[in-house]
Amino acid sequence: MEQIISSLEQFWQFTGFANVAWQNLVMIAIGIGFITVAIIKEWEPLLLVPIGFGMIIGNIPMFPGLNIGIYENGSVLNTLYQGVKQGWYPPLIFLGIGAMTDFSALISQPRLILIGAAAQMGIFGAYLLAMHVGFLPNEAGAIGIIGGADGPTAIFLSSKLAPDLMGAIAVSAYSYMALVPVIQRPIMLALTNKKERLIRMPVPRQVSPKEKMIFPIVGFLTTAFIVPSGLPLLGMLFFGNLLKESGVTRRLAETARGPLIDVVTTLIGLTVGASTQADKFLTGKSLLIFGLGLLSFVIATTCGVLFVKGINVFIKNPAKKINPLIGNAGVSAVPDSARVSEVVGKEFDKNNHLLMHAMGPNVAGVIGSAVAAGILLSFLG
Amino acid sequence: MKRLFIIISLLAAGLAARAQNVSDLIISEALAVPDSTGILDGYGARGGWIEILNTSQGTVTVGGCFLTDDKGNLTKSLIPKSDSRTQLLPRQVMLFYASGKGSQGTFYTDFKVQKGSTIYLVSNDGRTIIDSLVVPAELPDGMSVAKFPIDAKQIKHETAQEPCVPTPGILNDSVNSKTKAQEMAEKDPHGFILTVVSVSVVFLALAILWFLFTTLFKDKSNQPKKEKKAPAKKGAKAPEDEGVALAIALALEMERNSGDFAAIAMALHLHLTQSVHDAESFVVTFDQESGKNSSWRNKQLNFRQLPR
Secondary structure, eight states: OHHHHHHHHHHHHHSHHHHOOHHHHHHHHHHHHHHHHHHHTOSSHHHHHHHHHHHHHHTSOOOTTSSOSTTSTTSHHHHHHHHHHTTOHHHHHHHHHHHHOOTHHHHHOGGGHHHHHHTTHHHHHHHHHHHHTTOOHHHHHHHHGGGGTOHHHHHHHHHHHOGGGHHHHHHHHHHHHHTHHHHHHHHHHHHOOHHHHTOOOOOOOOOOHHHHHHHHHHHHHHHHHHOGGGHHHHHHHHHHHHHHHHSSOHHHHHHIIIIIHHHHHHHHHHHHHHTOOHHHHSSHHHHHHHHHHHHHHHHHHHHHHHHHHHHHHHOOOGGGOOOGGGGGGGSOOTTHHHHHHHHHHHHHOTTOOOHHHHHHHHHHHHHHHHHHHHHHHHHHO | OHHHHHHHHHHHHHHHHHTTSGGGEEEEEEESSOOTTOOBOTTSOBOEEEEEEEOSSSOEEOTTOEEESOTTOTTSEEOOSSOGGGEEOTTOEEEEEEOSOGGGOTTBOSSOOOTTOEEEEEOTTSSOEEEEEEOOTTOOTTOEEEEEEOSTTSOOEEEOSSOBOOOTTSOTTOSSOOOHHHHHHHHOTTSHHHHHHHHHHHHHHHHHHHHHHHHHSOOOTTSOOOOOOOOOOTTOOOHHHHHHHHHHHHHHHHHHTOHHHHHHHHHHHHHHTTOSOOOOSOOOOOOOSGGGGSGGGOHHHHSOOOOO
């Protein structure tokens, strides 16, 4: 009988109930919150559901040394986590993004590319703020990239510059990407007047298949020669796009934008979520990162909208003016921020469709954030 | 043409393989006579040593190579191949004790470092000298001869003119080196310089793209269109043929009472006239059972006829 009680006591030590801490419960609650928001509000469900469930997995209290936890060498979760830690997953996601993105909007209106550059000010604004509050330059660079509104880029850069902060940075980036409609709309309305919101832009011209084929090669050569450190992201993005546009690699393109990106998204979401173990995640630094992440989105949106207003000053022909409501789309949350431009634009003119125009700066933002990540990596890596 | 591609591919593969082989190794430092502060080997003896550096960004197997101080005997001291510890990680060094008794272990050589001699690192073929280091005759005791990187990529190295304070087992330029982030924290404590430079580069990169796309992809929709002849593609049909094809398809539709033929005809029409039809990923196909009893499916007709 004593042996049975002793065995039960021993078993009790291995249960979650014996090892639970309030921090674990907080993180589990946050994970459930993510899943709830994803299901009810449908905010980025493909990301928030895996991350939310990953948070629950990562915060199940357990006895250490069983080779189960994500930070225990050789465990299943640890093996899957290597894709995040070593930075394999983000370029694979970029491959899929390239294979599913139609750059026609950008090719037909090249002038919109610069909006994608202006919105990257969010990255460097957050970098300055992070330096100001006492983060080291490499940590500040990793935090700043949240402003690029690009989850894979944020994971890629933080895994290189500040691996300890990666969990907080990734969760922050994906959370704010899900909240793009909530964050951007008030800023867009505050910075524009009714006349500006009613600007109608000319219909973009039709882009030929030949132009679409040349684009990834020219785009890659240009950006990669300027910032070779962005090679993994830029290379995969443009390669994926070439697979799509070449017309002769349809099977590869379909795999890249279908099964491959689905698998990688599932794994990246789950492991990033699981990496937010309470003891490593619930710190003052994480709260600061969340605050700075929010500010970076605000700065990015503000700079994008103001940049368009600035350009309009120099455009004399009223027919060629740009609607400032597409300025927010310079952040690379594709296609959510472009969708925000469309929705807000239609609030004031039901027949004014801004989606195709906003997709231009939106995809330029993807390129811009990858370039910015490359620059930060070369300076701070 | 195909052969040319294969040759180029093989050459590229060969170059890629070469990028992480023993040719990336150098003799980075050597000490002939130690002083009282010199390091002890595994047997508690104080003697000379040789340090090898992997200058590449990939792991290199040092095992199988040779160390020698005699150009006439390049295979004087073999580095055992079977020892897994001879895997040298990127930008790391490996230390060999020049005890004169190679049998003492993997990291011991069969010769001692002599002042005025030259040490050679020889490839695993026993013939190719990968690198060499001259040990000056006037090298003071307790001082070493070392090589330091001379380029930003830290691949090319040059022997220092002056004797150096020995740094066995440590990268020669790493004693006081700082990380990029630490350097940046000193040079740019508030982050303004990096911000200005980075923003400029992002704008420059995207501005170049803007310029290129504006130049390369000009909007031709506003230009007056020239009268274009039908495409002279091989096998392409003339417009009158397209009309005939359409008429046949419509007749077939009436005859067979199926909308499929009209759809096929429309697709053909769009394709032949090079209209808005885009070769996207979603391709409509027709999987009909109509060919069930065709000659292609007739097993009897597919058999080889027996000779009579």
